[in-house]
Amino acid sequence: AQTVTQSQPEMSVQEAETVTLSCTYDTSESDYYLFWYKQPPSRQMILVIRQEAYKQQNATENRFSVNFQKAAKSFSLKISDSQLGDAAMYFCAYRNPMDSNYQLIWGAGTKLIIKP
Amino acid sequence: GAGVSQSPSNKVTEKGKDVELRCDPISGHTALYWYRQSLGQGLEFLIYFQGNSAPDKSGLPSDRFSAERTGGSVSTLTIQRTQQEDSAVYLCASSLVTTVPSNEQFFGPGTRLTVL
Numbered sequence: 001a002q003t004v005t006q007s008q009p010e011m012s013v014q015e016a017e018t019v020t021l022s023c024t025y026d027t028s029e030s031d032y033y034l035f036w037y038k039q040p041p042s043r044q045m046i047l048v049i050r051q052e053a054y055k056q057q058n059a060t061e062n063r064f065s066v067n068f069q070k071a072a073k074s075f076s077l078k079i080s081d082s083q084l085g086d087a088a089m090y091f092c093a094y095r096n097p098m099d100s101n102y103q104l105i106w107g108a109g110t111k112l113i114i115k116p
Numbered sequence: 117g118a119g120v121s122q123s124p125s126n127k128v129t130e131k132g133k134d135v136e137l138r139c140d141p142i143s144g145h146t147a148l149y150w151y152r153q154s155l156g157q158g159l160e161f162l163i164y165f166q167g168n169s170a171p172d173k174s175g176l177p178s179d180r181f182s183a184e185r186t187g188g189s190v191s192t193l194t195i196q197r198t199q200q201e202d203s204a205v206y207l208c209a210s211s212l213v214t215t216v217p218s219n220e221q222f223f224g225p226g227t228r229l230t231v232l
Contacts, residue, residue: 045223106158
């Protein structure tokens, strides 16, 4: 079975600095998709970034980038120039395109605290 | 509407009562998902609807849980004879086309259910 593990329940970072959130996953598939979602106190999940496993290049979205290590099954999120609005729960998720329902498999989340 | 909406935002009920949670997906989105998020946990898949096909109910935790989707749009998740362990945030998501696995799921703000 596919699983997603986020080993950091909570992380804190000084405003304007860089922080990296860890995610590892377990799968026997060679093609899959990985996502980072942000959940602010409003509870609404917002997609931050996605990565397709067959792409070598790490995805980047403005201040957010990933370090995708396929062999190590690692998918970390780097947030540069942290801002107060980045404070939220961050969830790593996996999708197997062979699943008939395309459901997302989720990690337990990391709470990110931004110190002003 | 502009996004996925859910109602009510919060629901407090007594053990043994039935509850109905509503989800309005983004117009034109054919796929709809229900997830459950328990305190400090990631999301747990409950059920998936795709167009007019039979729903994938593989994630429903017991036969007290059921869901329907009328006219391929609005969905209702019903929990009968609620138990305290049903207390959680129930999130709904929709996506445009499920045959593209990288497609983003758009989430509603969830319903926080508290069973006393």
